[in-house]
Amino acid sequence: MNPDDVRALLPTELSVRSVTPLGSGLDHHAYAVNDDLVARVAAGPDAADDVRREAAILAVVPEYAQLPVPEPVLIRPEHGLLVYRRIPGHPLLTHTGRDGYAAVLGAFLAQLQTAPTERLGDLAGVDDTPPAAWLAETRDLAEHLPDGVRRRIAGFLADDPPEPAELLVFTHNDLGVEHVLVEGATITGIIDWSDCAVADPATDLGRLARDLGVHTLDALRPGLDEQTRERAVFYARCTALEDLAYGLESGRDDYLRNARRAVDELFSHP
Numbered sequence: 001m002n003p004d005d006v007r008a009l010l011p012t013e014l015s016v017r018s019v020t021p022l023g024s025g026l027d028h029h030a031y032a033v034n035d036d037l038v039a040r041v042a043a044g045p046d047a048a049d050d051v052r053r054e055a056a057i058l059a060v061v062p063e064y065a066q067l068p069v070p071e072p073v074l075i076r077p078e079h080g081l082l083v084y085r086r087i088p089g090h091p092l093l094t095h096t097g098r099d100g101y102a103a104v105l106g107a108f109l110a111q112l113q114t115a116p117t118e119r120l121g122d123l124a125g126v127d128d129t130p131p132a133a134w135l136a137e138t139r140d141l142a143e144h145l146p147d148g149v150r151r152r153i154a155g156f157l158a159d160d161p162p163e164p165a166e167l168l169v170f171t172h173n174d175l176g177v178e179h180v181l182v183e184g185a186t187i188t189g190i191i192d193w194s195d196c197a198v199a200d201p202a203t204d205l206g207r208l209a210r211d212l213g214v215h216t217l218d219a220l221r222p223g224l225d226e227q228t229r230e231r232a233v234f235y236a237r238c239t240a241l242e243d244l245a246y247g248l249e250s251g252r253d254d255y256l257r258n259a260r261r262a263v264d265e266l267f268s269h270p
Helices: 003-009 047-058 102-112 117-124 131-142 147-158 202-212 214-220 226-250 253-266
Strands: 019-024 028-033 037-042 072-076 081-085 169-171 180-183 186-190 197-199
Touching (some): 003 037, 131 226, 202 226
16 A cells, blocks of 8 residues: 555545655554554554454553553544554664663563453454464574574573463563553653463563563563563563564664664673
């Protein structure tokens, strides 16, 4: 879908002056509309259901989030279209300096995880994929990575995965720095809630540890127990390799740089 196609879907009352591409993910395309809106167009056979689901979740999440999240202003499920007010800032993925954000993100996660799973589970669904399944997928993915990387991660792939979490909580479930918006030292919002689910709390911690550094785990979750720490590092490693594969396939330099740095840190020791 190009900007003209998106413009044709928008009602005249929005007084559309411009539509420009913002970026793409695996399952959507995003466009800036004027200076104050974002239009996200979902792809795939389940696009309509995905838009309804995300809009319903975004109506509830602000009750449990101390950082701004997208505020929908237009929902057109039949076109896979969700329009929300633009949150100022740029993705933390594009910043080389990432010190100082972990404590705020940790507090955000701690509050988010107080959301009642009964209420949000009905909307978001449950992702109880065990670590063993994560490891199996990573082993399959590793076949497509460069030989040097495969040799480096051989011990990790051959090892046993952690035990599954005993307690699932509401999670963003894709909380990498590409979905954290910042202006200078201030986090201005958390975007892209399409993958949120009731899941292992270590999944969000793991992606942030991948992107901010494993040393930030204590700031992200003071007093972190050893079992959750083990799973967080495990998820950090799996998702670093996933992002490396995506960056190599897509040619996205921002993902490649981030993933290579993470792999260097996470697999620096046997």
